[in-house]
Amino acid sequence: xxxxxxxxxxxxxxxxxxxxxxxxxxxxxxxxxxxxxxxxxxxxxxxxxxxxxxxxxxxxxxxxxxxxxxxxxxxxxxxxxxxxxxxxxxxxxxxxxxxxxxxxxxxxxxxxxxxxxxxxxxxxxxxxxxxxxxxxxxxxxxxxxxxxxxxxxxxxxxxxxxxxxxxxxxxxxxxxxxxxxxxxxxxxxxxxxxxxxxxxxxxxxxxxxxxxxxxxxxxxxxxxxxxxxxxxxxxxxxxxxxxxxxxxxxxxxxxxxxxxxxxxxxxxxxxxxxxxxxxxxxxxxxxxxxxxxxxxxxxxxxxxxxxxxxxxxxxxxxxxxxxxxxxxxxxxxxxxxxxxxxxxxxxxxxxxxxxxxxxxxxxxxxxxxxxxxxxxxxxxxxxxxxxxxxxxxxxxxxxxxxxxxxxxxxxxxxxxxxxxxxxxxxxxxxxxxxxxxxxxxxxxxxxxxxxx
Amino acid sequence: xxxxxxxxxxxxxxxxxxxxxxxxxxxxxxxxxxxxxxxxxxxxxxxxxxxxxxxxxxxxxxxxxxxxxxxxxxxxxxxxxxxxxxxxxxxxxxxxxxxxxxxxxxxxxxxxxxxxxxxxxxxxxxxxxxxxxxxxxxxxxxxxxxxxxxxxxxxxxxxxxxxxxxxxxxxxxxxxxxxxxxxxxxxxxxxxxxxxxxxxxxxxxxxxxxxxxxxxxxxxxxxxxxxxxxxxxxxxxxxxxxxxxxxxxxxxxxxxxxxxxxxxxxxxxxxxxxxxxxxxxxxxxxxxxxxxxxxxxxxxxxxxxxxxxxxxxxxxxxxxxxxxxxxxxxxxxxxxxxxxxxxxxxxxxxxxxxxxxxxxxxxxxxxxxxxxxxxxxxxxxxxxxxxxxxxxxxxxxxxxxxxxxxxxxxxxxxxxxxxxxxxxxxxxxxxxxxxxxxxxxxxxxxxxxxxx
Numbered sequence: 031x032x033x034x035x036x037x038x039x040x041x042x043x044x045x046x047x048x049x050x051x052x053x054x055x056x057x058x059x060x061x062x063x064x065x066x067x068x069x070x071x072x073x074x075x076x077x078x079x080x081x082x083x084x085x086x087x088x089x090x091x092x093x094x095x096x097x098x099x100x101x102x103x104x105x106x107x108x109x110x111x112x113x114x115x116x117x118x119x120x121x122x123x124x125x126x127x128x129x130x131x132x133x134x135x136x137x138x139x140x141x142x143x144x145x146x147x148x149x150x151x152x153x154x155x156x157x158x159x160x161x162x163x164x165x166x167x168x169x170x171x172x173x174x175x176x177x178x179x180x181x182x183x184x185x186x187x188x189x190x191x192x193x194x195x196x197x198x199x200x201x202x203x204x205x206x207x208x209x210x211x212x213x214x215x216x217x218x219x220x221x222x223x224x225x226x227x228x229x230x231x232x233x234x235x236x237x238x239x240x241x242x243x244x245x246x247x248x249x250x251x252x253x254x255x256x257x258x259x260x261x262x263x264x265x266x267x268x269x270x271x272x273x274x275x276x277x278x279x280x281x282x283x284x285x286x287x288x289x290x291x292x293x294x295x296x297x298x299x300x301x302x303x304x305x306x307x308x309x310x311x312x313x314x315x316x317x318x319x320x321x322x323x324x325x326x327x328x329x330x331x332x333x334x335x336x337x338x339x340x341x342x343x344x345x346x347x348x349x350x351x352x353x354x355x356x357x358x359x360x361x362x363x364x365x366x367x368x369x370x371x372x373x374x375x376x377x378x379x380x381x382x383x384x385x386x387x388x389x390x391x392x393x394x395x396x397x398x399x400x401x402x403x404x405x406x407x408x409x410x411x412x413x414x415x416x417x418x419x420x421x422x423x424x425x426x427x428x429x430x431x432x433x434x435x436x437x438x439x440x441x442x443x444x445x446x447x448x449x450x451x452x453x454x455x456x457x458x459x460x461x462x463x464x465x466x467x468x469x470x471x472x473x474x475x476x477x478x479x480x481x482x
Numbered sequence: 483x484x485x486x487x488x489x490x491x492x493x494x495x496x497x498x499x500x501x502x503x504x505x506x507x508x509x510x511x512x513x514x515x516x517x518x519x520x521x522x523x524x525x526x527x528x529x530x531x532x533x534x535x536x537x538x539x540x541x542x543x544x545x546x547x548x549x550x551x552x553x554x555x556x557x558x559x560x561x562x563x564x565x566x567x568x569x570x571x572x573x574x575x576x577x578x579x580x581x582x583x584x585x586x587x588x589x590x591x592x593x594x595x596x597x598x599x600x601x602x603x604x605x606x607x608x609x610x611x612x613x614x615x616x617x618x619x620x621x622x623x624x625x626x627x628x629x630x631x632x633x634x635x636x637x638x639x640x641x642x643x644x645x646x647x648x649x650x651x652x653x654x655x656x657x658x659x660x661x662x663x664x665x666x667x668x669x670x671x672x673x674x675x676x677x678x679x680x681x682x683x684x685x686x687x688x689x690x691x692x693x694x695x696x697x698x699x700x701x702x703x704x705x706x707x708x709x710x711x712x713x714x715x716x717x718x719x720x721x722x723x724x725x726x727x728x729x730x731x732x733x734x735x736x737x738x739x740x741x742x743x744x745x746x747x748x749x750x751x752x753x754x755x756x757x758x759x760x761x762x763x764x765x766x767x768x769x770x771x772x773x774x775x776x777x778x779x780x781x782x783x784x785x786x787x788x789x790x791x792x793x794x795x796x797x798x799x800x801x802x803x804x805x806x807x808x809x810x811x812x813x814x815x816x817x818x819x820x821x822x823x824x825x826x827x828x829x830x831x832x833x834x835x836x837x838x839x840x841x842x843x844x845x846x847x848x849x850x851x852x853x854x855x856x857x858x859x860x861x862x863x864x865x866x867x868x869x870x871x872x873x874x875x876x877x878x879x880x881x882x883x884x885x886x887x888x889x890x891x892x893x894x895x896x897x898x899x900x901x902x903x904x905x906x907x908x909x910x911x912x913x914x915x916x917x918x919x920x921x922x923x924x925x926x927x928x929x930x931x932x933x934x
Binding site: 093100104439 | 526543544545555563883904
């Protein structure tokens with residue numbers, strides 16, 4: 031038992047999850063008169079908005095990650111625990127992990143979301159999503175291995191299937207992935223192969239609704255689509271994916287079913303709440319929405335449990351507009367800072383008005399010099415939007431050395447269009463191409479060992 | 483068949499292996515009147531001398547890797563093939579891969595070496611070696627997970643076992659690993675934990691011979707040992723490891739058998755020739771030495787096969803001194819450049835005198851400001867040696883962007899002693915600590931899935 035040997039009279043705050051929500055809560059409680067324990071199953075904070083650049087060979091995982099202990103080491107009132115919370119006991123006020131428990135006076139749950147395959151969980155193997163470092167490296171492996179496989183393939187039909195990349199889901203992640211793969215095929219790799227012409231690659235972005243970037247204003251969606259087209263991406267809206275196999279994607283468009291032969295399918299379509307949502311439902315009677323997110327009070331606490339908070343992507347906060355706040359970093363950061371402030375105020379015997387999100391705008395990058403920005407009062411696209419995107423992302427990178435490295439990488443890539451991090455790693459990286467000359471993986475089990 | 487569709491009248495050179503030997507041969511044949519195929523199972527060249535910095539959290543894999551296609555893309559006479567050569571047929575003059583073959587007029591084999599456990603191959607799982615990117619990430623995972631496990635462990639004996647790191651083998655890799663882990667424990671991580679004191683870590687470097695860095699002059703070995711001691715490393719020579727288990731290392735010293743409880747054991751003791759040595763023995767009657775390296779002629783060709791060359795770590799070249807040239811990058815580079823020149827001269831109807839290695843000196847780094855350098859005519863240690871080491875390594879990094887990134891990372895680490903790349907990655911990174919409270923892995927199979 032972690033705290034059993036160290037009884038404390040200080041107010042104990044337990045934060046579960048070291049993403050944007052959890053980390054900014056902890057930082058805002060640094061040197062406060064509380065004892066904080068931040069629990070995460072990983073030992074690092076991941077800057078998820080740039081994960082697609084790891085998946086497409088621009089950045090390395092460490093460039094967008096910071097060790098949680100390192101970030102928080104100066105705050106002597108904060109303890110970091112690398113572990114996975116599996117349950118909570120609200121009566122005894124403890125969170126439970128395999129083999130240990132940690133008591134809390136205030137609990138903040140910020141465990142985020144994972145991929146959602148809408149009842150087709152077996153697509154996970156064929157069409158990986160992008161939430162973790164491992165996901166990104168698996169995407170990177172598949173993307174670069176596809177070009178290698180195409181170079182080896184003598185059958186033109188199979189070769190084209192290796193050169194076809196389908197991205198399912200037209201939100202920011204899908205748009206960013208599609209744009210980056212297009213830049214790879216049409217620029218970075220253009221001179222690297224001898225048999226294939228990488229500019230013959232097909233990059234398809236499939237979206238179920240009637241436009242990409244659905245939460246953005248319609249004219250920005252249109253501009254984003256035009257930019258993607260210029261980069262060489264085919265955007266197909268109102269397209270419902272009905273099946274994904276090793277050979278390609280089956281979809282329905284206006285009641286007609288078609289198939290695209292493609293060896294590389296990437297999932298950017300849906301998210302569902304992490305398992306802590308269910309735990310809160312069972313243990314403190316939390317109400318979940320359709321995606322499993324937790325309905326929160328105006329102060330982000332749970333009904334009847336003023337000392338239990340849910341923040342970030344896992345929270346469904348509907349008190350500001352009719353629709354829930356979007357699952358983006360600025361929302362999680364502001365929620366975390368609000369809860370930290372609320373805890374300080376409560377300890378001082380004060381209260382705080384309800385949480386209110388200060389809109390900072392929406393950003394999505396499409397490619398070099400191309401992005402769309404919606405700041406609410408003004409929206410625009412093109413180079414200026416791209417520069418805003420660049421600086422916003424550099425600014426929010428946690429560690430100063432990460433900022434330097436990422437700036438240097440981007441500057442270098444900008445002028446040379448090179449991408450240094452296009453390694454195919456993983457013990458079995460050759461397996462899929464060599465051992466199966468028909469171009470399919472032999473089994474899901476074999477594939478799961480390909481991760482690196 | 484790769485070349486079947488493209489018949490060629492040009493002299494065809496096939497290079498197997500994209501390490502220092504193979505890559506520098508290819509570069510030296512760039513734009514020569516020959517058709518070059520470089521075959522490697524990986525899509526990148528790895529700067530192995532800095533791999534220990536990936537294993538200890540300073541650099542990312544991409545910082546010390548360069549995509550082979552990218553390096554060679556300007557040479558239109560060079561083709562890169564990502565594949566694994568399994569056999570050769572000297573009568574038909576082809577190299578064989580699963581499902582394809584490539585014909586050659588001249589063949590250069592540069593497939594290097596892998597770990598050697600001296601008949602104890604099962605130690606591989608408990609004491610990983612350091613040859614590939616995956617090896618380095620596995621070491622990194624184990625090193626940083628050990629500190630996390632120690633932080634969780636309440637039993638002081640088990641905690642000390644988690645804080646004990648044993649490096650087997652006192653060559654340059656072992657010395658560099660031991661020094662880097664000592665800097666981690668005694669500097670970088672000092673303020674990051676709350677329950678453990680990382681400066682209580684024990685770092686042991688075990689060497690079978692009577693001094694570390696055996697190929698260096700004896701006084702440099704002594705200086706290296708003194709530097710390691712100052713950093714907090716315990717060096718134990720004349721120590722023969724007799725068993726490695728999940729619980730620790732058993733060794734013999736002066737006929738006495740002892741055991742060190744340790745959860746992290748790293749292997750830096752021996753290398754053996756890659757499988758291509760055996761292939762050459764069977765197919766062209768090559769003679770192998772005790773480590774499986776191929777005995778080569780004064781021009782690096784094989785006896786009776788003037789068009790088949792072996793270079794780099796796989797070659798045993800004894801014509802210059804009595805003892806074989808060491809398995810280091812400068813030897814491989816010079817051998818590659820020699821063979822490329824010989825091929826050009828032969829095509830012009832000329833000959834070339836026998837290969838002769840130009841000694842460039844030996845370098846080993848111990849830690850910040852501490853290294854030993856032996857330039858033959860002069861040898862020294864300390865800061866100047868360390869600066870020479872730094873610049874030599876930056877200079878030989880293939881790509882300009884890698885040089886920039888690595889310089890920036892080193893500069894940053896130098897002043898802050900931070901290490902940004904200390905991520906614990908791998909899907910099952912928690913498994914070993916959580917699911918086995920006795921602190922052991924549950925099975926080799928489970929462990930093999932931990933690679934990332």
